[in-house]
Amino acid sequence: MNDTRIELLRQRLQAALEPQEIVLDDDSALHAGHAGAASGGGHYNLRIVSARFEGLKLVTRHRLVYDSVHDMMHKEIHALAITALAPSEV
DSSP: OHHHHHHHHHHHHHHHHOOSEEEEEEOGGGGTTSGGGGGTOEEEEEEEEOGGGTTOOHHHHHHHHHHHTGGGBTTTEEEEEEEEEOGGGO
């Protein structure tokens, strides 16, 4: 299930943001017993580099990421830690 979820996340981010880099880690095991884990939603750590982020504030970058996976939030995704960078920042 988690591999399928990560692949779906990756596909959504790729389609919406055309990133040069996506590093997506499943940290769900670190949160076993956490109240959010009971719902089945995973905890993920994302590093994404996209030209779409160039010149945008951090909050806008995060909004673009969340918009691409909005229907997965609170069901498949309980928590998503985001590092969103423009290519000029790498």
